[in-house]
Amino acid sequence: MLDPERVGEVPRFTERWGGSGSVGDIDGPVHWVEYGDTDNGSPPVVMVHGLGGSHLNWVRVAPLLAKHTRVLTVDLPGFGLSEVGRRQAGIDANAIVLQRFLQDVVGTPVILMGNSMGGMISSFAAAAHPESISGLVLVNPALPVGQRLPDPQVALQFALQFIPFVGEGYLRFASRNLTDRQLVERMVEMCFADPSRASQEVLEVATAFTGYRRGLPSQDAAFLQASRSLLLTLARPGRYQDAMRSIQRPVLLIHGDKDKLVPVASARKAAAANERWDSVILNGVGHTPQLEVPDTMLDHVMTWVGKHGLIDV
Template sequence: MHDARPAPLQLAAPWGGTGWVSDLDGPVHWVDYGGPDPDDGAAGVPVVMVHGLGGSHLNWVGLAPELSRRHHVYAVDQAGFGLTPGTAGTATVQANAQLLARFVREVVGSPVVLVGNSMGGMVSMLLAAAHPELVAGLVLIDPSIPIPRQRPDLAVSATFLVYATPFVGERYLAQMTKRMTDRQRVQGVVNLCFADPGRADPDVVDAGVVLAAHRRGVPGQEAAFLGAARSLMKVLANPRRYHSLMSGIDRPVLLVHGELDRLVPVAAARAVSARNPRWETHFLPEVGHTPQLEVPDQVRATVVPWLEAHDLAPRASTHSP
């Protein structure tokens, strides 16, 4: 294994993940879910999972264990999130795409299937465009993509306007950190990202609260969050360039999108799907922005056959009963 040390917090342990920290121009936290023995012929292409804005490796605990039956599965905390420290500069989507490229080269050591949610979908596409030799396929789950002109979700729009405004965004996040408990902050994210917050796994929420409490002691986390958010909005502000980048990706792509996503409306996914007819697209009714957390069984039922169909996983028939 690439030189790594055990992570101080092992939050993914209940789901079979082991946390590690590697030095990739600074400490980077990642979770190893293992996989089949690479020598027995039953291993598919390795899978690297990439969380969204404000997310972490915990976003993948509902999906990673199942995929690790046929793939070596990794979940990375991007710079500025989870247990990976970051700054406004290192947490941008462009910087995290380069960090992810280095992770694939130095830790995984072979091309991977990237599974990205929200901002993680954008980072995955930036990597696929810049370093196609590192990417065998893309699974985009409610990725950050250009939004067609329509009536926006006013609460979401107002929040991102605050993030975009210098000084105001910093003050807003500092106030929210002071006023809200860790559990309130985690529940607020669930309420925003789930169509039905009642579907949230209490164990995942509890782990998220532990992580939020740990992050209170991490310096500069608000600056990193805003650096990431502002870089994401900058990419979205040039939709022509972003659409061109997406259409230039020459790897198999699966787009999965919740029809009740408040952050990236389903109309955006339908428009991107129409522009990229080679992509396979699945829409999930009554589901929000994080389907892999809200309806993990439905996401698995979509992703596993797609991986097989594109020769990225061993066929089910290769396994003995």
């Protein structure tokens, strides 16, 4: 469990953006950060990070969207400030935790927004419990590979993580040999098309957050379990594709065309297979538009919610 004394420090990472951190129990600690009005009548927005991410992945868009509705950014078990404990960290297990979070913490239908692995988990949750969802925004979601393979360096990292014992050693090596800032910058290089777009303020907070997490029990096992579960789901994509096709609520797919992790061809294929979806391809943008081009991404989200009458804009 999170150290009770450390829980009090959580707001320091997000308070400059107006976020307030909380920790609840869903068979173990689940941390989230909340922004905005809780009683304005619009569906809340719940944001779900990707592999290796956290609530900090949303600090450039959550405060802006919170001007229109309540926003919650959740840390899945094994990530951010939600220690995995005795829980599993695979795709299906985290989809169940996400659904319980929607039911027990939010308690009303939400607009679910997921990036990368969070997009996959959000899709499974939306398909399994449509009553909990008003709409779904997929931001560069993890998708089956199309005609173009991922960036070779990225593919090599995932391959190393997938191999038993090799993956564990790879993560230990990075943790021992890279500084907090280097770990953050390596993630920016992987996820941004143009690393110069990274907010210096966010980089500084992310560096401090990385150092803080070093003081918590290692989450390497949870990370590898999630990574391997993600790869296995993509290797046998039928169930995932069926889940996406079954979603009847409005769906917006946003994808950067310079994504090194999930090639844009995969997004175009998913959009073609789901003709009811709205889709936007962002030119010159990488895997995390919410951090790289937050204003552009939010403009598309607000146009979409207005089109479907989800939020009064």
